[in-house]
Amino acid sequence: MNTVKSILLLLLHACLLLTPNYSYASHAAIMIDAATGSVLHEENATHSWYPASLTKVMTLYMTFDALKAGEIHLNDILTASPHAARQPQSKLGLRTGEKLTVQEAILAVITRSANDAAVVLSEHLGGTEESFAIKMTTKGHSLGMYDSHFMNATGLPHPWQVTTSRDMALLAWKTQQNFPNYYPFFSAHTFNFKGRELRGINKFTANYPGAEGMKTGFTCGSGYNLISVANQNGKRLIGVILGGMTSPERYQLMIKMMNDGFANRFDTNPETNINAMASNTGGTPPFQLGCGNMAPTSIDSSAIKDTYIIKPKLNSRHRHSIHHTSMTPILKKTPLVKAKVIAKPKVVTKNKAKTIKIEKANKTRYHHPK
Numbered sequence: 001m002n003t004v005k006s007i008l009l010l011l012l013h014a015c016l017l018l019t020p021n022y023s024y025a026s027h028a029a030i031m032i033d034a035a036t037g038s039v040l041h042e043e044n045a046t047h048s049w050y051p052a053s054l055t056k057v058m059t060l061y062m063t064f065d066a067l068k069a070g071e072i073h074l075n076d077i078l079t080a081s082p083h084a085a086r087q088p089q090s091k092l093g094l095r096t097g098e099k100l101t102v103q104e105a106i107l108a109v110i111t112r113s114a115n116d117a118a119v120v121l122s123e124h125l126g127g128t129e130e131s132f133a134i135k136m137t138t139k140g141h142s143l144g145m146y147d148s149h150f151m152n153a154t155g156l157p158h159p160w161q162v163t164t165s166r167d168m169a170l171l172a173w174k175t176q177q178n179f180p181n182y183y184p185f186f187s188a189h190t191f192n193f194k195g196r197e198l199r200g201i202n203k204f205t206a207n208y209p210g211a212e213g214m215k216t217g218f219t220c221g222s223g224y225n226l227i228s229v230a231n232q233n234g235k236r237l238i239g240v241i242l243g244g245m246t247s248p249e250r251y252q253l254m255i256k257m258m259n260d261g262f263a264n265r266f267d268t269n270p271e272t273n274i275n276a277m278a279s280n281t282g283g284t285p286p287f288q289l290g291c292g293n294m295a296p297t298s299i300d301s302s303a304i305k306d307t308y309i310i311k312p313k314l315n316s317r318h319r320h321s322i323h324h325t326s327m328t329p330i331l332k333k334t335p336l337v338k339a340k341v342i343a344k345p346k347v348v349t350k351n352k353a354k355t356i357k358i359e360k361a362n363k364t365r366y367h368h369p370k
Helices: 002-017 052-068 102-112 115-126 129-142 165-178 183-187 203-207 247-262
Strands: 028-033 039-043 077-079 099-101 190-193 196-199 211-219 223-232 235-244 353-356 366-369
Touching (some): 028 165, 052 102, 052 211, 052 223, 099 102, 102 115, 102 183, 102 196, 165 235, 183 211, 203 211, 223 247
Antiparallel strands (some): 028 039, 077 099, 190 196, 211 223, 223 235
């Protein structure tokens, strides 16, 4: 049965390769009211995009689903496989055979976007990362994420791993609705692992008033991505930015969108609900930045090192194209787009910490500087 599912999934993904040229967009965005699912704002919201590490929100959704069903528990011990230990940055640096709990893996994924921790979870839940990815896609489609396809648990580049900002907003909304006991994990901004305190890399979660968390992501193909949830005066908004040209730009775009949403600058009676938005309208995903060659370089912004950005070597014959692996179609090189200039918002950066408690049975506390 798994073999049949794998073949059908590969055939479905192969359709993405039929278009000879990739399309390009400045960025994609959406904002919804979490109380109703009403779409308050959208730009290219159904345009196909590479999710990068936003993929890990689906990995966590699957983990929370298993916790809720009693299939696993927060204190269960996981063991890093050789495959997990080989994952590139960002990661905890797990060695083959090293152990951690389910809770530690969850917090590592949220705060540090740890690829090795995400793979450990995927193998524990799915047997192999490949089998888990098939389950991710199936689960996503059951939630209404019809334009999302997952090939791994981390968001490391794969030409068939695609999503839309609409699908990511829907995923964030369903996560918040379906897992009230586990959703608060997303607001954690520090993580203690084996005597080390590791700080989170999501600046929006750390600094924006009322931020409840979510996830950052980056690859050269996707650009700088961000899912954010914030709650002010009882009004909860969910925002998604895909394809920021720089890390600061994605935060600026999100902050402006959130500020406008809380100030009611968008239509207060929108006709569109996220569940009713059209799908399959986005064509092929853009290769957003002029770097990389689709090698595994899914590194979140605060953890980027030049050694992980692989610049293509172009000869005279192929000076206008970038060559990829045999699994990847040739993509046209994208000219670097000038980032939009947005007035720098005022951000609260007080060092006052807030403490959240995940479950009554769990006495570990997580500090989130606000």
